[in-house]
Every structure is written in structure tokens, then in C-alpha cells.
Amino acid sequence: MKRDVELRNHPVELHKFRIRLFISACFVLVLFLILYVRFYYLQVSQQEHYHTLAEANRISISPLVPNRGLIYDRNGRALAQNYSAYTLEIVPNKIQNLEAALDELATIIEITTTDRQRFKKLLKESKRFKSLPIRSRLTDVEIATFAANRYRFPGIEIKARVLRQYPEKEIVSHIIGYISRINDQDLEQLERNEELNNYRGSQHIGKIGIEQSYEKQLHGVTGFEEVETDAAGRSIRVLSRTPSIPGNNLILSLDLGLQEAAEKAFWRSSWALVALDPNNGEVLAFVSKPGFDNNLFIGGIDQENWSLLNNSIDRPLNNRALRGVYPPGSTFKPFMALAALELGKRSPEYSMSDPGYFSLPGVERRYRDWKPGGHGRVDLYKSLVVSCDTYYYSLANDLGIDNIHSFIGQFGLGKKTGIDMEGEVSGLLPSSAWKMSRYKQKWYAGDTISVAIGQGYNLTTPLQLAFATMIIANNGKAYLPRLVKQIQNSETGDVEDIPAKLLYSLNLKPRNLEVVKNALVDVTRPGGTAAKAGANAAYTFAGKTGTSQVIGIKQGERYNEKSINERHRDHAMFIAYAPAENPKIALAILVENTGTGGSTAAPIARQVFDYYLLGKSPEATVAKLIEPAEVHVHDHL
């Protein structure tokens, strides 16, 4: 397009523009003048004031880190506590040659190889200007020695710190978890939650367990003080002070004595137990063996201990009770039995003849019972007492998977219970819709058969099993399982109870419950699968044994880890509650790779009940490793 340049520079238009430009120039000058007035105010009128603040006595604002809340068991026994100690700390970016400085430091204060390794690991994870501990718990002599030599070590200082300690170590490690140094990920998380200000000065944060789940309660509110410091940074006078508010103390529902009794009842590693109070959902014991010394993590774990824990075939860092998923095996049967009665698919009187196997109509394939030759005539009662598989194969076929899924789902299997600890997994209670969305395959009648006896796609956590058992024990009330019973304000000492939370109630017919519960009592009596464990008990107790198969499990990659592949033996399961007529405790036990529930898992339950109900301490190491009492083989694949 051709344009006339002259037209564009029309004098009137140009004039108008220049007026506007002139106004802009005035605008610029006025605003610069405002800035100048501000500078004059700060640098001339107020110079004295700011000079005082900055030069002679600089004000520094330092955070006052709150003391972390303590954790107790229900009887007031300490599970996590604080102690004051002197630590030797290094600010890495203030030191030219770190190695040389450490070598020199080692000549006056003992620094072990482990200390060094741990320090190096910290160094990698932290910012260079953060103060990092090289040694903690300095003795008086060490403090004096360092103080005398302090001039030789710029950038290294002695600091008084409040440190965390877990007196019970392994026994409650999976419940308490641990705090550890705040890393970059934690910082990002804190920033997202806009909590960063409250962590200025804090060095630790809860990483797992109660320490993580109740971080907000335990941490407290950071205070700050304005301190006048001289030119060398030494503080002269505190100007103002907003004190920190210490974190709240937690009182767990856990009974440490019971926890110890459970630990003592069985020496072998790799097992888990969850015990709940059926009257309110309180967690009485929460065992996941093996545990680990959670104190190791507080100051940053050294490489050696870390590989030891992380590479151990027993996976001590794995919280089996919360995160381990296992087929429930025959402990699934009481729920199946209730489903049958409630949905009207079986009556208590109905009985069938068990030839030792079950076949789907028109299919050759035989699903065998664990007992070759079968159990003879079996009704619902007997099916639970002797743990007859055939009865449940046929029952499952009549119920269909989706009835099983929706009915037994009410007992919380295959779902997170909502316990007050982070990291819970959901497990799996299969349904036809699930299989379609997961595998794009329709559900086959054969799939239902293995589900009937708690195998197949079934995966539950010990916590879920305990939750489900509690619901049977208290006739249908689903209480939220919770570890923290009370929160104590650490300043005033006021204790706030966390009320029991009834999630929902199941409307189960008393008559149906009675049938099933009577059968469960007879499981622990002569003729039942847990008769030995129940012998001569001073109270009645109800239970159900189970065996959970390790091989042939398609779901659950956990089992495909190479360390576990060598361990193909079945897991023993046991669910129980006592006293049967008025339950005070309900529990689930899982023992990895030891065979049957009746011989290994049930005796643990007996010990735990004896302690809880009778105050009887367990005899050391009761269960022999494998007792070929009852061969419980599920061959259904």
C-alpha cells in the first residue's frame, strides 16, 4: 500500500502527540521526584535511625523453634521424647577445604567413620549455607576442648539443640515412624502449603508413621525474637520476643505392654498383628515385624545402616500391618457365611455332602478341598469349624461375585479403613466391573470359586482384616480405627479426647450373627482348626484360621520381588476376638511363609488375649516353627 509520508506527519497531529509526550515527561519527573523525596527521607531525615539499626547494633530476627510434642502410649509410657544436647555443627559454605577441616577437627574430638559418612550424605541433600551436625551428644570435656580450640575452626560451632529420641525403638518403630532432616522435597511441600514460615529454624519434620501423620499437631508454632547484634553477629540484647508454642503431646490408644507381649509371643521375623478395641475402634496393638531402630533416621542415617535395612530380605522398613497386602485365605469364610445367611442363599440347617472337591456344572475341572476325601456332610456351622472349602466353592457359585463384592465390601475389605496414619493401601476385593476395567476381560464363574476361600484376586491388609473382625465382634458397628486417643496441650496440660467415630452400622440379623459367631467359638475348641491354641483358655474366644497362598498369585507385584521369590511357603492367617460373649479385643494376625494359621498364628492370639484379659505375660518363644498338625492345601488353580 502506498502512503504519503507527509500526510502522516500532519502538523496538527504531531503537535497533539508532542503535547502528550510532554505530559508524559512531566509524569516521569514527578514520580522521580517522589522517589527522591523518599530517598531523602530514608537517607537524611531517618539516617540516624536506620544507621543505628544497621551498623552499630544490627537487628537480626531469629526464629524460636518450638519443642516438638511428645508421644505416649495409653498408660503414659513414653514412645517419643525430647532431650537437650550439644551438637557440633558445620556450615559447609564457610569452609574452604572441608576434608582438611574435618581431619583437623578429628584430632581434638572423636569423629567416627560413621559420623563422616552420615555427614557426607547430609551434605549432598542440603543447601550449602545450612548448619549441619557432624557430632551430637558432646560430652562436657569435648565441649571444653572445642571451645578452647574454637579459633582454629571458623564455620564450625557448638549448638544447643533439642533432639528427638525413641526409647522403645523396634517395638513401635512402624507406629511412631520417625522425624528426619527437612529435605528439598519437604521444603517444596511446605511452600505449597504455605507453612514455610513456621519451619524457619526447624531442622526436622515427620517423615513416616505418627510423626508424619500428626506433624501439624506435633510441630508447634515457631516464635521469633528480634535481637540486637554487634558487628560480629553476637547478640547483645533481645528487643522483642514472640514465644514459640510447643507442639501438642499425643496419647496413643496403643497399649505398649500388649505390644511387647505380642512381640514376645513369637520370635520369628516377618509377621504382623493389629488389635482393635471393638467398642470404639482404638488400636491396642499394631505390630509389624521386623521393626527397625527409628533413632537411626533422626540425624540422617548413614549409608551402611541404610543398605542394611533397605536390602534386608525381611524388609524391616515395610509396614506390613498397614501396607502389606495378602490373600485373606480362609479368614474370608466367616464373611462369606454371613453373606450366605443374610442374602438368603443358605440356611443354617442346609447341609451338603462334601466329596472332597467341587465342579462347576458341565465342567470337568475339580476344585479340591484341603482335606482329601472331604469332610462328609457339612452344614454352615461345620464349614467354619473345620474350614471346609467345598462348601464355599458351591456357595460362591450361588452368590456370584458381585453379591460377594458388595456384601463383604461392607466389612471394609479391599478398602482403606481411614486409620489416622498416612500410607495406607487399599488392597482388593474383586468384582466383575473391576476385572473389566483392569484386564478388559469378563468375569468367569471359575474366578469366583477361588475368591470364595480368600484366594484369587483377593488382597487385604492385616489392618483391614482386624477392622472386619471388629465389625463381626461388635455385631455390625464399623468404628474408625485410630491410633491417637487424646491430644494434650503441652502448655496447659489440658487433655482433649478424640471421640470414637462410628463410620456406619451394618444391619445384620442377630440370628445369623449368632450362628456364625457360635461356629467361630468352636474353631478354638476341640475339633476346630485352632483347637490347640484355644486349649484351657480361661475365657471363650472366637477365631478363624486361614492360609494364604504365595505362589500362583497374579495380583500384587510385591510378591514378585526377587528376594521374596525364594519364599514360596504359605502365609499363616488368624482372626479372633475375645471374650466371645462380650468382646474387648479383636485382632488379625499374619505370619509370612510359615504354613498354617492354626499352628503358628493362633497361638500368638492366645498369648495376646492372655495378657490383655488376664494380665498374663507370655512365655518366651512358644510357637515352634512348623507343626505338621494340619495340612491345609488349596489346589484350585
Add this chain to the structure above:
Amino acid sequence: MDSFLLIGILTLMAVGLIVLYSATGANMSKVNNQIINMLVALVIMWLVANIPLQQIMRLALPLYILGLILLIGVALFGEINNGARRWLNIGVTRIQPSELMKIAIPLMMAWYFDKHEITLRLKDYLGATVLLMLPVLLILRQPDLGTALLIAASGFYVLFLAGLSWRIIAGLVISAAASLPILWSIMHDYQRRRIMTLLDPTQDPLGAGYHTIQSSIAIGSGGIVGKGWKNGTQAQLDFLPEQSTDFIFAVFSEEFGLIGNTILLFLYLIVIARCMVITANASTQFTRLIAGSITLTFFTYIFVNMGMVSGILPIVGVPLPLISYGGTSMVTMLLGFGILMSIQTHPKLVKT
């Protein structure tokens, strides 16, 4: 190249390097980085200065559309960093499309008014306002209040210089005042906190107020003559935040005092004055508007940065032009000066 302007820019850059050396605690690697940033930006400025303006004019619409597409891309697929979605990952590298908009907006709006020059009516101003508000709203949602305000300002300058009537300007001011409560309600919490903190920095001395308190102490304690180069205690003892980027002016002010501030303001004023002369002598509507907008935006950066560091404006994360450490803003600034130089050296439109 306009040697007068070039000398002004180079002088300010030299001041910047001197302060940076002190602000980083004599960290030569950072200073060297900044020298590289400056050289790259100077080369870009030289290149742009040698392109005739009507070629740059052709880029206005494509640049604007590209910027807008990228901003929408950020809104949909951007990476979240510190709670804000500002960056777009385009495979090879991450880009911040709002930077591009800093140049694209004045270009686009100047181009737009150049097109509608003969028939300048109210609806043309409305059209221009829509062109401006689209990217501004997108950037505001990221959220990046500082950049959004600066881009809005650069667009408003074009509107103003193009002759937007005083009545409308008055109306805008009133409606802006009226919409403050609405703006407040859509602001993010941290933005509100910054404004609250401006009113009373001592409310949150560990958090948002910390920056303002410490930089005021730095400036005020500098006094008339300053504490001397590398002797600023606030800066050297790490009391100042972001001391090589957004708060570098506090370091300068502490070490060189009111005298230093006077000289620095004077230097900036000379550069702005030279830019205004170039603007006043520009030959077409397009070049006048683009030159005027770039000049006033440059001024706005200076004012907002010094204002926030000295505690009369909220902290919005705006660098001090030609002095703050960082490559991106350096390039954007010098790109603008390149355009001004091109206007100066190619005074007449070549007829096409």
C-alpha cells in the same frame, strides 16, 4: 546506532557490574555471566537497530498472535513453579511467554493505531483495549501480578500517546478505583499479603515484611555518602534478600548513599530524555507510539523497582533495568532500545 543513547546504556551497565561485584560478595563467575548477558543483549540491540522499522512493523501481528497462543499454552499445559504457572516446556527448552509479550504488546498496539490512524474513534480505542486485556488477563491468572501490570502499563502508554481522550482516562481512573475491591477478591493470598505488608511491614517480620524492612534499613543506613563500595553491612552480611537481582538497588543505595542515588537517577533521566527526543522526532504514528511506549515502560521498570525496594510500592518482582543480574530482562530492555535506535537511524519510511 545512536551513540548518545549507547553511551548512557553502557554507563548504566558499568554501574551494574560494579554493584553486582559487591552484591555477590566478589563472585567473579556471576559477574562474568552478567558480562556475557550484556554482550548478547548488545549484539541483539545492534541487530535490531539495523533493521528498518517497517520490517519490524510486519512482525507486530505475528509476534502478538504467537505470544497469545503461547500464553494460552501456558494456561493449559504450563509448568507450575512456586505456585505459579509461568513456564511452557516446548521440548528443547522452557520459555516464559510473558517476556515476549513485553515487546509484542507495544508493537501490536502501535501497529493497530497506525492502521486506524485516519478514522480514530472510540471503537478503535475499545478494540485496542481488547487487544491489550487478553494477554494481561492471561498473565494475571498465572499469577504474575508484576508482569501483568507492566504489560498493561506499556499498552496504556500507547493508548495515551495515541490521543485517548481525557474524559475516558478520567473514567478509567474512576472505574479502576471502583474495581479495586473486585481485584482484591480475585487476588491470590500471597498477593494480598504483600499489599498488607506494605501498609505495615512489621506485621510479618519473618515473612513478607522481611524484604521491605531489610531493604529500608539498607537504604536508610547508607546516609548521604554511603558506606563505600563492598562495605554495605546489610548486603555483605546477607540481611538483604535477592541482593543481586530485584533488590540490587538496596545494595547500591547502602554503599553509595544519597549522592549515588542522585547520580543514578540522573543517568536514568538522561537515557529517558534521549529516548523522548527520539520519540518526538519519529516520523510516523507507528514509530512515535512504539518509541513512546518503550521509553515510558523503561521508566516504569525503574520506578516500580526503586519504589518497592525503598518501601513505597508492594513487592512485585520487577528487576532494575540494566543493573539487576539476569539475562532475560537485559535482552528485553536492549531489544527495546534497538527499536528506538532503528527509529533514530531510519528516520524516513521507505516507500513500498
